[in-house]
Amino acid sequence: MATKSNKRQREDDGDEMSVSPQNSPSPAQRQLARPRKMRKVPEVQTRSLPLPRLLETLDSSQLRAVLQTICEQRPDIQDQVLNGAPRPTAANSLQVLETYQQKLAEAMPYGHSSSDYAYYRVKQPLAALVDAIMDFTPQYLPPVEHQTSISLMYLDGVTKIAHSMPNWDSQTYRHHKDHVYDEIAKAWTMVISEAAKRGGGFTLHREGWDQVLTKHNEQAGGRLQSAINALSNNIGWTSADQHAAGAGASGQDSMLNQLLNGTYGAPVRVGPF
Secondary structure, eight states, X not given: OOOHHHHHHHHHHHHHHHTSGGGSOOTTTSOOOOOOOOOOOOOOOOXXXXXXXXXXXXXXXXHHHHHHHHHHHOHHHHHXXXXXXXXXXXXXXXXXXXXXXXXXXXXXXXXXXXXXXXXXXXXXXXXXXXXXXXXXXXXGSTTTOOOHHHHHHHHHHHHHHHHHSOOOSSHHHHHHHHHHHHHXXXXXXXXXXXXXXXXXXXXXXXXXXHHHHHHHHHXXXXXXXXXXXXXXXXXXXXXXXXXXXXXXXXXXXXXXXXXXXXOTTOOOOOSOO
16 A cells, blocks of 8 residues: 555646646747837938028128128129018118227227228228218218208217218228218208209208208318308308307397298388377
């Protein structure tokens, strides 16, 4: 008779047989772990920077340079820019001229330098300022500019800029400033004559432009005298004329006041009535 230990051994052996490879599921029945599918990384598409983004990176000087190059290569685009761009105001143009003036001042050497050395140091910015004045000034004269007030405001500003140009002893170097004064004097004369045609002569005096021009002429060393003459010829007086003849107007209205008040030439009352 088998002992209990032998019986237990046979049971253990049966348990081992139950988990043997022969009783395990076939490979076809087992679910194998599928390899993980790799996600395809999209390729980066290379393309040019959009025009609005490119323009955002350019400063004003770079943008002007690009636009100017395009206009020089494409006359049709140049015409579109000239016709489509807003007309610059007198204040904007004077601001540009003041930038040229500042560059000229910065180029001037410090201390006591010879005229030759100083002139050649500032020759380029000086010529740039003169060219800019010659280009801008006709835009604010009749018939391009119809408003006398705008013309006078521009001329006042550009004349101040002309005063700031360096003075040279040599006529060879001084011709730049003389040329500017000549053109500005012609411009003042043109605006004054046109204002007189429109009946604006009284306005020139009432708003003090005769005094402004007189001071400019003094500061220019008399190089605006032709404009002073135009003022006197078209209006009949200047601030200097009035100052000299001020004592003779006591007791009665001066001719100027009569003209301004509309009483000049009124019939003279005779008799007690």
